[in-house]
Amino acid sequence: MSTTAATVTIRIPTPLRGFTNEQATVEVQGTTVGEALAKLVEQFPRLKPHLYNEEGRLRSFVNIYLGDEDIRYLQREATPLYPGAELSIVPSVAGGTH
Amino acid sequence: MATTLIDVQLSPEELRRYNRHLILPEVGLEGQKKLKAASVLLVGAGGLGSPLALYLAAAGVGRLGLVDFDVVDETNLQRQVLHGTKDVGRPKLESARDRILDINPHVQVDLYETRLTSENALEIIKEYDLVADGTDNFPTRYLVNDACVLAGKPNVYASIFRFEGQVSVFGTPDGPCYRCLYPEPPPPGLVPSCAEGGVLGILPGLVGTIQATEVIKMILGIGKPLIGRLLLVDALSMQFRTLKVRKNPECPICGEHRTIHALIDYEQFCGLPARNGTSAPAAQPAESQVPEITVQELKARLERGDRPFILDVRKPHEVQIASIGHDLLIPVDDLPERLAELEPYRDREIVVYCRSGARSARATQLLRAVGFRDVKNLKGGILAWSQEIDPSIPQY
Numbered sequence: 001m002s003t004t005a006a007t008v009t010i011r012i013p014t015p016l017r018g019f020t021n022e023q024a025t026v027e028v029q030g031t032t033v034g035e036a037l038a039k040l041v042e043q044f045p046r047l048k049p050h051l052y053n054e055e056g057r058l059r060s061f062v063n064i065y066l067g068d069e070d071i072r073y074l075q076r077e078a079t080p081l082y083p084g085a086e087l088s089i090v091p092s093v094a095g096g097t098h
Numbered sequence: 099m100a101t102t103l104i105d106v107q108l109s110p111e112e113l114r115r116y117n118r119h120l121i122l123p124e125v126g127l128e129g130q131k132k133l134k135a136a137s138v139l140l141v142g143a144g145g146l147g148s149p150l151a152l153y154l155a156a157a158g159v160g161r162l163g164l165v166d167f168d169v170v171d172e173t174n175l176q177r178q179v180l181h182g183t184k185d186v187g188r189p190k191l192e193s194a195r196d197r198i199l200d201i202n203p204h205v206q207v208d209l210y211e212t213r214l215t216s217e218n219a220l221e222i223i224k225e226y227d228l229v230a231d232g233t234d235n236f237p238t239r240y241l242v243n244d245a246c247v248l249a250g251k252p253n254v255y256a257s258i259f260r261f262e263g264q265v266s267v268f269g270t271p272d273g274p275c276y277r278c279l280y281p282e283p284p285p286p287g288l289v290p291s292c293a294e295g296g297v298l299g300i301l302p303g304l305v306g307t308i309q310a311t312e313v314i315k316m317i318l319g320i321g322k323p324l325i326g327r328l329l330l331v332d333a334l335s336m337q338f339r340t341l342k343v344r345k346n347p348e349c350p351i352c353g354e355h356r357t358i359h360a361l362i363d364y365e366q367f368c369g370l371p372a373r374n375g376t377s378a379p380a381a382q383p384a385e386s387q388v389p390e391i392t393v394q395e396l397k398a399r400l401e402r403g404d405r406p407f408i409l410d411v412r413k414p415h416e417v418q419i420a421s422i423g424h425d426l427l428i429p430v431d432d433l434p435e436r437l438a439e440l441e442p443y444r445d446r447e448i449v450v451y452c453r454s455g456a457r458s459a460r461a462t463q464l465l466r467a468v469g470f471r472d473v474k475n476l477k478g479g480i481l482a483w484s485q486e487i488d489p490s491i492p493q494y
Contacts, residue, residue, distance in 0.1 A: 014259055014260045014261055015259055015295065019431070024334075046431070059284070060281050060282040061280050061284040063279065068340065068341045069342055070341070070342065070343070073342075073344055088339075088341070090328070092279075092283065093258070093264060094236045094257055095145075095234055095257055095259045095295075
């Protein structure tokens, strides 16, 4: 564990709360986005297939934001974290009509 | 705009009706004429379509197009305030038209009683200034996005699930599109629908009203629309947040080197079996691709005393609403972790059921994938049992 690991909050969206004991936010420690997400799925293993594909890559329909910025436009999973940072998992949702 | 503002006249009755707009400097007479000259296509006349249609009609949008092929049923009334109890059994378009014209007879209502498909989407969309997407499935979401980008029409997008909603404005010339936000759809079955996951009845009212606000702002050209921003609404914590959505230069439909130049097969794109080639019905995860048993067959088996092992994969609170009995209850999402409980029955015939047959199809698929040999999905679930076998079982 690096000494620079920051405590960050990960926001869990409604469709995935069934895998985090209905917790809306989870606090983890990590130096990068990838590390924080790894901690999250370590704590809640049932979440893993919803975030990662079989090759262990983040699924393309699950967007991860650091603050209000998509990590695809930062350094993706290598994006460094800072104390108090807020990560959001924003999955695609289709509901509307019926 | 299809009509120039000089051609637009407001009658004395309309001037009275729109008084509270006319005295707003940001709207005024010119803005009200813009609204009257405008046309908006609403894809879906359900949960999000309800506040959209009600408020856009009341605001004086001159022409509203509605695309829907559904009939009003009782379970719609908890949130689809466009329709009333007296409308149960009527086509949604008919009750929507009646309600809109009751609110504002100055609105022209165009009805399209059809699914939006790759064949008809561009034809329909080109008749409107902008589109408000309130559909309930991924194939239609991508279809609406692509058709709007190809036709050059702004797409005011919203979607909802349980207590949360998303709103954004896609398809403007310099802004991002839905594919910039989500390049690919999730595989079928991984993301539950509102029919499976439920939705707070007020949520489409809250989110659809925000969507309607964005439509009005786009027509009037005022304020700061949600272009390049995704609004997240969480009704439980009552928190509103906006995230940045960037235009993806690599986007296959709105990027610099686009690879999509015409509408595609959206069923196939979303991993679903194509229906009539390119149409886009509601997404049903993998149903009918797994072995099934009908409610009649199961009833006959039970009467003969030839009872299979029955697995209910709904949530415990649903069992309190309605049940046809089970040997074991394991919610579908817990199944991968709780397989050990089923191990003793590995060689038995197992019938899996849920409310409608969708979750149990997923569970059936999963169990077969891990080596359970004789697993069948109860086709149509508890709803079919209520309809065909025992009407005293409540439908929910």
